[in-house]
Amino acid sequence: MPTLKINGRRVTVDADATILDAVRAAGVEVPTLCHFDGLEPWGGCRLCVVDMSQAGWEDDWFKVVTACNHPVDEGMTVVTDSERIIETRRVVLDLLLARCPEAPLIQELARDYGIEETSYTPNPEPDDCILCGLCTRVCDHIGVSAISSADRGWGREIAPPFHKPPPDCIGCLACAEICPTDCIPYETSNIRRTIWGKEFEMLRDPKTGEAVITKEQAEHFAERSGVPITYFETSDTSKRRQMASTFQKLQVVK
Amino acid sequence: MAEIPRSDLSVAEEILGGYPAEEPALIQILQDVHRAYNYLPCDVLERVAEALDVPLAKVFSVSTFYKSFSLEPQGDTIVKVCTGTACHIRGAGLLVEELERQLGVGPGETTEDLSFTIKTVNCVGACAMAPVMIVADKYWGSAKPTRVKKYLAKGGDDEN
Structure with missing residues (x-):
């Protein structure tokens, strides 16, 4: 188990940990936008940059690395708040604020780094999408891959194939839930759900009538897990009731 | 609205037959399709995605990434x-x-x-x-x- 020095404080972490894990274990805060525990680190937003020095390097040798996807090593030294790191994050946030001048999360983070207004020309067509790729990555992760990034350069965007309702989408809302700036619109009710222009019918609990899940999502989960589809259409209330009645039938054996 | 004419998929099938049905062949297949149809028709891309077992979203992503691919019919x-x-x-x-x-x-x-x-x-x-x-x-x-x-x-x- 490697031991590292984070801002002068020693921490010991698992060998397969990343610098971000170690930094968090040391109780130090590093901002992230494209990171989500459970998804493969991506290093796309560049906000989690830190200064890192390996064992055996000269004392003043430091390299700027993204903490989220850099593995730890014995004797590593990490500094999360050096002048150039703060400056790097400031530039990233300044650029993000130019792209998304109206996104509250970006405004807040920028303010933390002393930026009230972007020094670049703000996007004339404000967009809250920061292209962090969390939505497409979570969609890939659950084995659906209904959306992807399209085009490139300044025209890059997240889109379903051919900008039409995605045939593969199961309406699970994972993309909308994971989006750090909440910029994926959707509508959901007890009967219907709409996301990416595709309409879904909700499966309702046969006993309580509550809408739990879309038909497509239940089928996808049932197929992947081997659990019968009826499990997924049962609402939490129904499950609790079932459990209560099961317990009622149990007799205490003395 | 005028109905979009379906492309002749036999040309696509012939192209697909020349490559292993694996993801790494995607770009080469798209290049061949582009040469044959002079653009990338939607229905052909759907067939390519199905044949290679690559999500359609990925095929769309690759098709829009490269400047040399066009999703609109092009002039002669x-x-x-x-x-x-x-x-x-x-x-x-x-x-x-x-x-x-x-x-x-x-x-x-x-x-x-x-x-x-x-x-x-x-x-x-x-x-x-x-x-x-x-x-x-x-x-x-x-x-x-x-x-x-x-x-x-x-x-x-x-x-x-």
Whole structure:
């Protein structure tokens, strides 16, 4: 188990940990936008940059690395708040604020780094999408891959194939839930759900009538897990009731 | 609304038959499809995704990433105007304007009869001949707006 020095404080972490894990274990805060525990680190937003020095390097040798996807090593030294790191994050946030001048999360983070207004020309067509790729990555992760990034350069965007309702989408809302700036619109009710222009019918609990899940999502989960589809259409209330009645039938054996 | 005509998938099937049905073959297949259909038709992309077992979203992502792929039908003759620094200084803008007058469409657009597509490109590596205009595969150096009509008429025919 490697031991590292984070801002002068020693921490010991698992060998397969990343610098971000170690930094968090040391109780130090590093901002992230494209990171989500459970998804493969991506290093796309560049906000989690830190200064890192390996064992055996000269004392003043430091390299700027993204903490989220850099593995730890014995004797590593990490500094999360050096002048150039703060400056790097400031530039990233300044650029993000130019792209998304109206996104509250970006405004807040920028303010933390002393930026009230972007020094670049703000996007004339404000967009809250920061292209962090969390939505497409979570969609890939659950084995659906209904959306992807399209085009490139300044025209890059997240889109379903051919900008039409995605045939593969199961309406699970994972993309909308994971989006750090909440910029994926959707509508959901007890009967219907709409996301990416595709309409879904909700499966309702046969006993309580509550809408739990879309038909497509239940089928996808049932197929992947081997659990019968009826499990997924049962609402939490129904499950609790079932459990209560099961317990009622149990007799205490003395 | 007019119904979108379905593409002839037999050409696509033939292309697919020449490659292993695996994701790494995707770009080569797309290049062949582009050559055969002169663009990437939606229904062909759906077939490619299905055949390679690659999500359609990924195929769409790759198709839109590369400038050499077009999702819209293109003209039989592609007219490219270099708008790199040297060409820009020596009047590439005037060439584009003249093309727009002659063909009635702008950069990135295709004439209604599908005969020409105008594209602007960043540098074709022939700065000494600036401004450069390319009609099909024929390079015209020191191109002049007054001669645009002639360049188009002669097309990419090497004899001229």
